[in-house]
Amino acid sequence: MSLDTVSSATAHPESAQPFAELGLKPDEFQSIREILGRRPTSSELAMYSVMWSEHCSYKSSKVHLRQFGEKKPAEGWPQLLVGIGENAGVVDIGDGWAVTFKVESHNHPSYVEPYQGAATGIGGIVRDILSMGARPIAVMDPLRFGPADAPDTRRVLPGVISGIGGYGNCLGLPNIGGEVVFDASYLGNPLVNALCIGALRHDEIHLASAKGIGNLVVLYGARTGGDGIGGVSVLASETFSEGGPTKRPSVQVGDPFMEKLLIECTLEVLHAGLVEGIQDLGGAGISCATSELASNGEGGMHVWLDRVLLRDPTLSPEEILMSESQERMCAIVTPADLDAFMAICQKWEVEAVVIGEVNASGRLTVEWHGEQIVDVPPRSVAHDGPVYSRPMQRPAYLDALQADAPDRLARPATVEEVRSTLLTLIASPNLASKSWITNQYDRYVLGNTVLAQPEDSGMVRVDEVTGRGVAVSTDCNGRFAKLDPYNGAKLALAEAYRNVGVTGAVPLAVTNCLNFGSPEDPEVMWQFAEAARGLADGCLELNIPVTGGNVSFYNQTGTTAILPTPVVGVLGVIEDVTKRTSIAWSEGDVIFQLGETRDEFAGSEWAHVMHGHLGGLPPKVDLAAEIALAGVCADGLGWFHAAHDISDGGLLIALAEMALLSGVGAQLEPTGDLFVWSFAESTARAVVSVAVEDVQRLTALCSSQGVALQRLGVVAGDRLDLGGPIVTIAELREAHEATIPALFG
């Protein structure tokens, strides 16, 4: 098959091109023709097809994501050093330190190949963080699967866990938290979101821009192969030569050792001041890296594609442009610095090659053995892709669903029934101990992990001298989001904010991974729009910015979409990690609930587990109360003995979790309706324990901050004593710890 060059495209304007097979719509194809003033070459078509895909261009979500940048206080966000639009946002955490963090999805590949899908998900997000100039310091994994006892969950879950552990452990990144949630709607569409945190000094921030005419574009890391080129190729010919490797595995395979070398090599070249701009290669590989670097920089770049080091010498230029081979980075290096850059790559045994040059042409041009195969305006590829305002429609079922409140469901009436409900709930897959999973992750490497699962948030020390650190939590209750996407998103934000706040850290910034069904379904699109609006409004009220994030659409099988799942990650800063508050209380502590309880059970674990019921309106959002609660916990640093947020399952589950972690129980004094006291899921609440001598101090503090305070009891004994039937820690532990190993061990 002859090479389709720019001159061929001009000479043969009417050649048939498989734009539809590449996922482009007729009007998109027409746009490309207009932008170029001719038909695209097959290489250009390949570039546009990957860069204008939903995953890369955010075409269905852009109009809604804009509000994250637009809804902000008049004076902006002082802590935001790099905002939305770069590989990851960067936040000032004080003392000249900055932190970059982001969460991304790798959902569909994890369904196809759980181990590699999850592994490469970790790989991809780590490279995003690395490309900001930061040393990655921790990872987290918010995961969602179908029902725990479904056969396909047995196929997917162990592979995903092994993949995350296998890749993350080998990179030497502690896994400090995450989630595992089971729900029928995720069967066939598991959600594998991966979050990475990196730390850097302010002057180490690097951006993905190709600046400086004459600077060189260096591709380094793993060789390029046929990974991830999904579906149909541009090539008409399907004849494979004998001995040629399988051309288009749709699964990317990760090499964490290569990524570890890439991390060390990259940090060394960055610290040596040898890099003008840097970009990682993720979705859309070389197409993305070159067009984004060019677009953000001087605007012009020339690439010699035949210089790319290949694992598979039979790849066509189109395939090289679309390849998603892992563990590759692209750096912009001055000619004077090139030798030093290459020497460092050699030291780490990382292959590197100059594949291009920055120029003032305003075009991205690519040649293949002397022939021009790409000549495009880089912005048109990287930033000015199609933007859709998809039709939206409030779901027809929503009124009835919201009206179907859980009030009429049979409630436990006696203490004995509450006790038995507690044991059932704590053994249910969503509330059961996840240590079988989290024990497959290294939490200790790097020696800076201060809090990790099952604490409310993960906390790592950033400065070993001063003790400054950060805490991160990810949360989302998909059931709440289905009942009310706008408030559901706010509730996810509130929970993550609260999980950070209870440790004593001060929430500073937000990332998000918006997992939804098909954007071509108006009801899903409505959910998305509402969730984005709720998140943006919530961030404004809480006064913390969205620094970046990810959208994953098309999580649905046939017409059944997943629960709308806007996963929200909140990051907070703590000046001295030694003062942090964990969830482990001490014998003799007095236990309090901060915040108010209401009779709110819609979307609760109780309604779900005990009655299989989903309906009503989710718990009331009160962001002012969340701010006050977090403020109290920050003031409690150093003298609070324990603090734990109250969320899934309600107060009694939170108390049980504290008893299980500490090994000491509690003598409790329930007030009001025992059932509501035990299992309601009202927001802006936490359990706090303090020494007897600090009770006055706590009372005064809460009163001054307008936070409701209610005494719950004292920490003592080997049981939770509700004043009547008791449940021992041993019984709780057996129920809590048996479920997950029995299903997956």
Added chain:
Amino acid sequence: MSETRVVVEVMLKPEILDPQGRAVKGAFARLGFEGVADIRQGKRFELTIEGDLTADRIVALETLAGTLLCNPVIEDYRIVSVEGAA
């Protein structure tokens, strides 16, 4: 230039526990394939060596097979085939 293709297999010594082989055996049973007495998992190395293999090179190859490709404490190696190709 001519090439020689060498295949080396490395297996755990028979007395060493092979938990991976055991896991695979369990999978066979679960998938309904009965009568599998044992499964042992090993490694296969396919070497493409430039030129022909002289006697000296064969000795050197055997040394590397016995010290690098296999851990002689727990594994045995076997040179399965040597094929010249023009």
Added chain:
Amino acid sequence: MTSRIGVVTFPGSLDDRDAARAIRAAGGDPIALWHGDADLPDVAAVILPGGFSYGDYLRCGAIARFAPIMEQIIARANDGMPVLGICNGFQILCESHLLPGALTRNDHLHFICRDQRLRIESTNTSWTSDFTAGQEIVIPLKNGEGGYIADDATLDILESEGRVVATYVGPNPNGSRRAIAGITNARGNVVGIMPHPEHAIEALTGPTTDGLPFFTSVLTSLLASR
């Protein structure tokens, strides 16, 4: 000079910084060693840290053991220089035949990270002299290939010669023969240990501070042998 302790970084080493931190915490002077250097600088002892050198490809430690720096480390170890191999380092010591036996895949086939109780069986080594015999400690265990194996004759020799340094207390976490968590050579200067003492040196980030005596022991031993 007796406080200079080298920590080797191989491609893929992960716990080298943590080992350096532990040395510092014990009052020593950590010296970074590069796998590719044939010459060993002036150090009184060496630590081979945990991690996934060369990605654990081929076999754990199989490629690292041929690193240029290993030649001098092996020579000096044979001359009595204290060498501690932690986790991947233990694997490298076995592959280099400085220690007998081998480490294999955990019998349950999963990577496991847990706070592990150990019994210190021998204090007659450069790295455990600051413990008392029979002392129980809790330090993190985190690996996928931690099952220690050797033939019965070797195991009998290790036990009868008091060369088992530490054993697992409680359920065997990885299938190690005779619950062996760490061993030493005949001279007591080369020790391999599967769990990670460097992650148990400060209460803030570890389960205990029980790991610190590994690092103070060598400093004590070095001072004593001066």
